[in-house]
């Protein structure tokens with residue numbers, strides 16, 4: 001009943017972060033001392049996943065290189081006696097078993113997940129959208145996995161959002177069966193406020209049944225002309241349970257400049273040394 005594989009759709013172009021992302025994968029932008037993608041991978045591992053499956057694209061080679069060995073760099077660090085750094089570089093390449101599958105065309109999140117079918121088709125699997133970075137004690141994916149282990153079925157992470165933000169997200173609705181846990185019966189991708197079935201937005205964490213692949217195969221393009229994961233999960237609710245969990249933790253949308261900056265400031269404030277740097281700048285403004 002547990003979840004061992006986690007899929008990361010990382011083929012997106014990062015247009016919300018241009019021009020920085022013209023040459024740099026958005027997943028490789030730094031959050032204080034590590035790239036954004038590292039936070040998602042660490043969350044998956046801390047949640048008990050063992051295999052990381054990246055759905056990648058032709059401009060994302062830097063992600064593959066980051067999780068691989070770099071013999072030249074390791075050799076230089078060793079020769080210069082920088083053994084701590086050397087060990088750190090090796091640790092990164094050994095932190096997870098990472099598999100890569102190319103999404104050849106940008107046809108949407110549903111299509112990206114479908115690309116993971118060869119690896120995930122026989123079991124429930126996790127999905128992490130790495131732009132959504134969660135800072136908090138209990139990894140959000142592990143909160144979803146716990147519900148899956150207890151109740152079975154698929155699980156999505158939910159957060160209540162303001163009216164003005166409803167049209168930015170997939171919105172889910174259903175009956176609240178326990179405090180903070182909904183049995184989902186409806187889902188709409190990026191609805192207008194008047195068409196939204198609730199104010200609960202799906203944030204970038206999922207535990208999905210392999211049955212989703214059958215549904216994605218038949219899925220027509222939806223909102224934005226893309227094959228939407230939300231539409232396939234709505235179909236799934238008709239044959240299998242799908243739970244929505246209002247997670248505990250603080251989310252930062254690191255696909256936007258504001259969210260990325262906020263996450264950096266938050267992480268700096270959580271670190272004793274960097275906190276002083278931030279406070280010095282803030283105090284100098286007074």
Ligand code: G1P
Nearest residue numbers: 109132169170201202203204230
């Ligand atoms: C995707 C999903 C959407 C979800 C959002 C969370 O949208 O399609 O349902 O609410 O992630 O970040 P995107 O932000 O990729 O447009």
